[in-house]
Every structure is written in structure tokens, then in C-alpha cells.
Amino acid sequence: MCPKYEAASDILGKKWTGRLIRVLLGGPKRFKEIKEQIPEMSDKMLTDRMKELEAEGIIKRTVYPEMPVRIEYELTLKGKELQPVIETIQKWGEAWM
């Protein structure tokens, strides 16, 4: 139980992760669309964080073989189920920070 809590809070405690997940709770997005919603985040940081979340199975990356190629990022079920977590953190943050 405790290691699972620690593992979950390790992921959620990283800078930008909450915002990134919140943006993707709005539906699948292309890299550029995510950037537009988090303009303060550098390309490198966004790329790194997305790779980590993809490796964790929280984000899914789909390549559409169009011309030019279209790449979309979306939350998996594991990622979507973070919604109540993000919401309670945000509620507490708004009340107390």
C-alpha cells in the first residue's frame, strides 16, 4: 500500500505533470496544441515529461501515417483516472496555497 502511494506521488509531484494531464483531460492533442496551453514549458521539458508519462502508461502516443505525419497524445485509462487526484490537489491548493 505505502510503496504504491509513494510511486504515485513521485509521478504526480513532478513539476508540470499536473498541468500536462489537465490539458490532456480535454481530449487528444498534438504537441503544438499542448505547447500553446503551457507556453512556459520548454520543448525539451515537454518532450521529456511526455516520454516519462508514456513509459508509465499514462499517456499514449499515436502516429497517423498522413502527409505530413500527424502525431497525437492522449491519456490512457490509467491517465484519465487521475482526474479526481488532480482535482483534489487543485482544490486544496486553491484553499491553502
Add this chain to the structure above:
Amino acid sequence: MCPKYEAASDILGKKWTGRLIRVLLGGPKRFKEIKEQIPEMSDKMLTDRMKELEAEGIIKRTVYPEMPVRIEYELTLKGKELQPVIETIQKWGEAWM
């Protein structure tokens, strides 16, 4: 809104913080009692984390001028209101980690 989320998740994302808060959700505790419930945590780490949480106004430290002196740690209202956050993180962690 976003800086408040980040500030909150910064605090919650730190190792041991969730466990420490969960232990204190059980009521005021002395240092030794907290240690007993988180034996893997070193004295130094516990002291450091408690000081941080005290500085954040999440934990309150009370010194009772008895003989020998008794020191108790408890959650403030700000700390107690973290309960739903800890619970949703834990639930997600149990389901997915």
C-alpha cells in the same frame, strides 16, 4: 490557479510526506510514535520533513513544559484538509501502480 496546483504538488510529491501526514491523521503523536510507524525513515529525514511541513503550516509542534518535556506533533486544519488528497492518490496508486 496553476501556481497553486504546482505549489501543492511540490509539497505532496516529496518522499515520505504522504506517509507522515497519514500517520498524523490518526491524531497528535510524539516523535518516537511517528518513528515507530515509519521505521524505514531516518531520524534526520523525519526531522527535516517535519520542519518543512511545520514551515508550510501543515504540522503544528507543541511543547508541554512537563518533566521530562513532552513534544507533540499534530496536523493543523490545513494539514487535516489534505485527507481527501492523500486518499485519492492512494486509491489511484492501489489501482494502477
